Each structure stands twice: as structure tokens, then as C-alpha cells.
Amino acid sequence: MATNVTGNTVDQMNGLLRGELSALETYRQALEKVEDRTAKDVLKECHMCHSKRVDSLVEKIVALGGKPADDSGAWGSFAKLMEGGAAAFGDKSAIAMLEEGEDKGLRDYKKLLDDSDLRLRELASSLVSAQEGTHGKMRNLKLLMK
Numbered sequence: 001m002a003t004n005v006t007g008n009t010v011d012q013m014n015g016l017l018r019g020e021l022s023a024l025e026t027y028r029q030a031l032e033k034v035e036d037r038t039a040k041d042v043l044k045e046c047h048m049c050h051s052k053r054v055d056s057l058v059e060k061i062v063a064l065g066g067k068p069a070d071d072s073g074a075w076g077s078f079a080k081l082m083e084g085g086a087a088a089f090g091d092k093s094a095i096a097m098l099e100e101g102e103d104k105g106l107r108d109y110k111k112l113l114d115d116s117d118l119r120l121r122e123l124a125s126s127l128v129s130a131q132e133g134t135h136g137k138m139r140n141l142k143l144l145m146k
Contacts, residue, residue, distance in 0.1 A: 009119050010066030012112070016123075017057040019105050022072035023050040026101055034091045042141050043098075046134045053127055060123055092145050099142045102135035
């Protein structure tokens with residue numbers, strides 16, 4: 001039974017990891033497309049912050065004996081959307097899409113703050129403020145670009 005609980009914990013952590021990997025893909029694509037210098041600087045900061053979260057999640061999953069996800073899975077479709085549609089409409093659309101992704105990530109972390117699994121609560125608690133930070137940066141950048 002303990003293995004099953006650990007398996008569920010690893011699955012949930014891998015879900016967060018896939019979201020973070022998708023964020024990395026999306027930010028990388030946005031950095032290639034966005035031309036505004038201020039926006040690029042903010043995008044680089046957010047990309048680095050998501051990269052640190054990926055490292056943290058991988059470390060936690062490995063510590064539990066799990067295998068970390070190595071791609072964004074279904075989350076990658078969000079990155080593909082960014083690459084195709086939003087980028088064609090310019091910087092404002094790209095920033096708006098990134099902010100939507102940050103909204104989703106913030107909801108995912110906050111949802112785990114009340115999880116019955118202490119390890120998930122602790123993980124979410126340790127990462128939610130960083131997620132709030134990238135969310136806030138994208139929200140502010142979106143407002144600045146209107």
C-alpha cells in the first residue's frame with residue numbers, strides 16, 4: 001500500500017513537472033518570437049525560474065524512487081499553440097498566452113496545498129511563491145503592453 005501512495009505522489013509530481021517542462025518550451029518559443037526588449041528580459045527571468053522548478057521537481061521525484069517525466073506530454077500542446085497561433089499575432093498575444101499558462105500553473109500548485117499527502121503539500125508550499133512570482137510578472141507585463 002505504501003508503494004501505491006508513493007506511486008500516486010510521484011504521478012502528481014510528474015504532472016507538475018510536465019507543466020513546468022511545457023512552460024520552459026513555451027517561454028523558449030516566446031523568447032525567439034517576442035521583439036520588445038523589456039518583455040524579453042522578463043521572459044528570460046521567468047524561464048530561469050521555471051527551470052529551477054524543474055530541477056526541484058526532478059530531485060523530489062528521484063528521492064521518492066520515481067522516474068521523472070522527460071517531456072511535457074499533453075502540456076506540450078500549449079507550447080505548440082504558442083508556436084503556431086499566438087506568435088503570429090505579435091508580442092501582446094504571446095504574453096497573454098503565457099499569462100494564461102501561469103494562471104493554470106498557479107491553480108495546480110494551490111490545489112495541492114490542501115492535498116492529503118504531506119509530501120505534496122510540502123512540495124506545493126515550497127514552489128507556490130515562485131509560481132506566484134512568474135504569474136505576477138506575466139500579469140504585469142500583459143498590463144504594461146496594453
